[in-house]
Amino acid sequence: MDKLAIQLYNSLSGKKEPLVTNKPGVVKMYSCGPTVYNFFHIGNARAFVTFDMVRRYLIYRGYQVKFVQNFTDVDDKLINKANELNTTVETVANRFIEEYFIDANTIGIEKADAHPRVTDTMEDIILFIDRLVMTGYAYVAGGDVLFETPKFAEYGKLSKQSLDELLSGSRVEVSDYKRHPTDFTLWKAAKPGEPSWDSPWGKGRPGWHIECSAMIQKHLGDHIDIHGGGHDLIFPHHENEIAQSEALLGSPLAKYFMHNGYININNEKMSKSLGNSVNVRDLAQQYDPRALRLFLISAHYRSPINFSDEVMQQMMAAIQRIDASREHLMLRLQSSYLPEGDPFDLSMFESRLLEAMDDDFNSAIATGVLFDLVREINLYMRSDDLTRQGLGSYLEKLDAWLELYGLLQLEKVEDKEKIESLVKEREEARKERNFAIADAIRVKLEEMGVHLEDAAQGTRWWRD
């Protein structure tokens, strides 16, 4: 069995590197979470699902994982939204944090070990900024505090750009009070009507980047193993985090930076101006949420992917294939006259999965292995030598993997009993070869959106 280290692509080096954690067996990871002013969209979902997948896999591989993901709950977008709704920033934030957890749960994203909010981290943030001022990395200009980028010699090491190169883009905002055009805000002086906090520099609120540095330190300590986010966060967000933290630490904030790729919608960049952003709340009404998740993990996390209805239809069909196989397995296992036998050795499958995921979390290959398992299960079930242990081995493996992929079907209880009694009634009719009644029941169920499938061991059903 493969005992080699997990390889992961490190944005810092631009290469795949073996995962060697600061503390053996423990992975500390932090991933940038949402600004909670709205429902999250499919693009956000890709980042969340990517790091949920990484976390699940690390745990699967036996690591103890400490995972933190933040909520940005003070920011211009929130302030605008609050004004728009004639309410407070806090109300907006609370509302959409709740909505976050609902949607995250829908697509199988587990809660992090901590979900710190900026407003709960204010003291640490102010202290952090203060230390940067004291050590000369930051300066006060008016009521603002700015980080002086040239003071940090390695500025640009993540985005692989020098200060000059950053400038030549000439899109960097030039302000009179900045000593250098690439300097960025750590603390923003309060404007009337905005939420603000007391600080040594007067009332104000934190800039965007500082929260992550402060939260990492507070919840995970000075150094973490993996820092994640969308690849658009490379610059300036993560670059600035590195500058802030490492200016004080003098050593790396995170050993590995991982960045997931973008999602396009019908081959166009998703953006609000194009009006094509789709939130997960709406999508989950339209498609099986697991199909959504499968879509997100069916490509390697660094590849750009394209969202379209056509692709989603394919994903729905693929989910059906998995479900059908699993449900047949369970039906067979319910059979009362099943011979006993030996459990199967499925280590070949397991090795293939580990090999795929160890290689920079290649979930595209890993899902291929999953479908190979499904094929083998289907083949086995057509054979004549089924045993309880044989079926059990497959079900156990399948469920372990579906759990790893976050695709395990959650039981919906509501109308389940009603449907099952109809299904049973129909089976009785079929036994009596009263096909007229059997078909009538099927029509009725179809109208309810329930599909049937007759197998030798019984009937399985599923909903749209």
Add this chain to the structure above:
RNA sequence: GGCGCCAUAGCCAAGUGGUAAGGCAAGGGUCUGCAAAACCUUUAUCCCCCGGUUCGAGUCCGGGUGGCGCCUCCA
């Protein structure tokens, strides 16, 4: 202008220098009260183009062409 990414069948998507995984769709077949599912089978002599390295390249190198991202809030 700077930094970086991608180009594989009708669609999606892997592919570590050794002769193209997997999913969806489509055709044919087996099974079946019907239907569905499942299984079998067919579908890229070829991986954007041109050179080069090599016994051998989708896979490495150089040059094109075509997409895209970041440099500004952004997953």
